[in-house]
Amino acid sequence: MARSFVIKVPASSANIGPGYDVLGVGLALFLELQVRIDSLHASETNNDANNCKLTYSETSEGYGSVPLKSDSNLITRTALYVLRCNNIRKFPLGTKIHIHNPIPLGRGLGSSGAAVVAGVLLGNEVGQLGFSKQRMLDFCLMIERHPDNITAAMMGSFCGSFLRELTPQEVERREIPLAEVLPEPSGGEDTGLVPPLPPTDIGRHVKYNWNPKIKCIAIIPQFELSTADSRSVLPKAYTTQDVVFNLQRLAVLTMALTQDPPNADLIYPAMQDRVHQPYRKILIPGLNEILQSVTPTTQRGLLGICLSGAGPTILALATENFDDIAHEIINTFSKNNVNCDWKLLDIAQDGAIVEQLPISE
Ligand SMILES: Nc1ncnc2c1ncn2[C@@H]1O[C@H](COP(=O)(O)OP(=O)(O)OP(=O)(O)O)[C@@H](O)[C@H]1O
Numbered sequence: 317m318a319r320s321f322v323i324k325v326p327a328s329s330a331n332i333g334p335g336y337d338v339l340g341v342g343l344a345l346f347l348e349l350q351v352r353i354d355s356l357h358a359s360e361t362n363n364d365a366n367n368c369k370l371t372y373s374e375t376s377e378g379y380g381s382v383p384l385k386s387d388s389n390l391i392t393r394t395a396l397y398v399l400r401c402n403n404i405r406k407f408p409l410g411t412k413i414h415i416h417n418p419i420p421l422g423r424g425l426g427s428s429g430a431a432v433v434a435g436v437l438l439g440n441e442v443g444q445l446g447f448s449k450q451r452m453l454d455f456c457l458m459i460e461r462h463p464d465n466i467t468a469a470m471m472g473s474f475c476g477s478f479l480r481e482l483t484p485q486e487v488e489r490r491e492i493p494l495a496e497v498l499p500e501p502s503g504g505e506d507t508g509l510v511p512p513l514p515p516t517d518i519g520r521h522v523k524y525n526w527n528p529k530i531k532c533i534a535i536i537p538q539f540e541l542s543t544a545d546s547r548s549v550l551p552k553a554y555t556t557q558d559v560v561f562n563l564q565r566l567a568v569l570t571m572a573l574t575q576d577p578p579n580a581d582l583i584y585p586a587m588q589d590r591v592h593q594p595y596r597k598i599l600i601p602g603l604n605e606i607l608q609s610v611t612p613t614t615q616r617g618l619l620g621i622c623l624s625g626a627g628p629t630i631l632a633l634a635t636e637n638f639d640d641i642a643h644e645i646i647n648t649f650s651k652n653n654v655n656c657d658w659k660l661l662d663i664a665q666d667g668a669i670v671e672q673l674p675i676s677e
């Protein structure tokens with residue numbers, strides 16, 4: 317019998333200033349997969365080694381560059397990893413997936429986190445594995461090995477998370493090469509390898525409140541910066557002073573963003589950071605000037621400003637005056653020869669969801 321369902325996963329902004337690899341907020345901009353499984357039309361998916369035909373909407377971010385073979389696309393590779401951990405080698409016969417992706421790639425809005433979360437939900441759903449969201453986080457964290465974007469995309473809202481310490485045996489299961497977790501695109505024969513199941517509860521998280529008056533302005537430069545490149549410029553060690561600087565602000569910020577009315581005098585300084593932004597300035601022309609010059613004093617309604625995730629997007633939190641704030645930042649970027657788009661985004665409260673659709677012949 318045919319089955320049809322939709323998977324929706326929000327974009328996310330990680331770090332929020334001092335919360336490097338800790339804080340993440342889900343944003344109401346959704347990666348969407350329309351999935352149909354119909355074995356009576358299996359011939360349509362015959363030319364894919366894993367029984368899966370992928371299409372990508374023309375209006376999506378990454379159209380033309382995102383691979384559409386199931387063993388190379390991040391979403392379906394992730395789903396295959398989940399299936400293979402559970403001894404299922406392929407998608408069910410006649411699986412068709414149409415992807416619509418409005419999340420810009422490599423900009424600091426959690427596109428890869430959303431793709432990984434979507435892939436794990438897809439594997440869980442097509443394999444009818446019945447995993448909880450908490451268990452699905454474990455699979456995600458085998459692939460994207462910091463929990464901030466992943467947790468916000470899976471759980472929604474404003475989250476704080478950490479990776480728990482693993483036992484030596486669990487580390488062995490977690491430290492297997494990524495190529496074994498996500499089989500390399502090969503075009504060759506399935507090796508039959510069964511990857512180990514991930515340890516349980518790798519990631520622990522809490523959801524904080526978020527004052528709904530606080531809106532997210534994302535100013536999105538028109539160039540990509542991969543998370544790997546943006547992490548490569550960070551130091552291996554920090555001074556006690558810089559660590560304490562961030563910890564103090566992190567503790568205050570999580571509560572400050574819940575308070576009503578939001579207090580810019582508290583939020584703005586609590587969003588300062590000494591762990592990642594200072595080092596990433598060399599990769600993002602104009603970042604230094606923007607972080608220094610756009611303040612609640614210069615911009616009515618602004619509460620705080622930071623790099624979104626690994627950048628290059630800027631996240632400005634504000635209660636009003638969104639257009640002016642965005643254009644002030646866009647103008648500074650443009651003086652540095654960087655063109656931008658911008659979006660005003662609400663918080664995605666619920667995180668990733670699967671909606672079953674009525675069966676049609
Ligand atoms: N919908 C998608 N389908 C397939 N691959 C995707 C999709 N979204 C993202 N990717 C892959 O993830 C890469 C971007 O990941 P990267 O971690 O560098 O940036 P990001 O997730 O957008 O930013 P950040 O992690 O800082 O928020 C893309 O180049 C692409 O390879």
Ligand SMILES: N[C@@H](CCO)C(=O)O
Nearest residue numbers: 330336337543625626
């Ligand atoms: N915390 C991560 C988020 C990007 O994936 C970083 O800043 O590198």
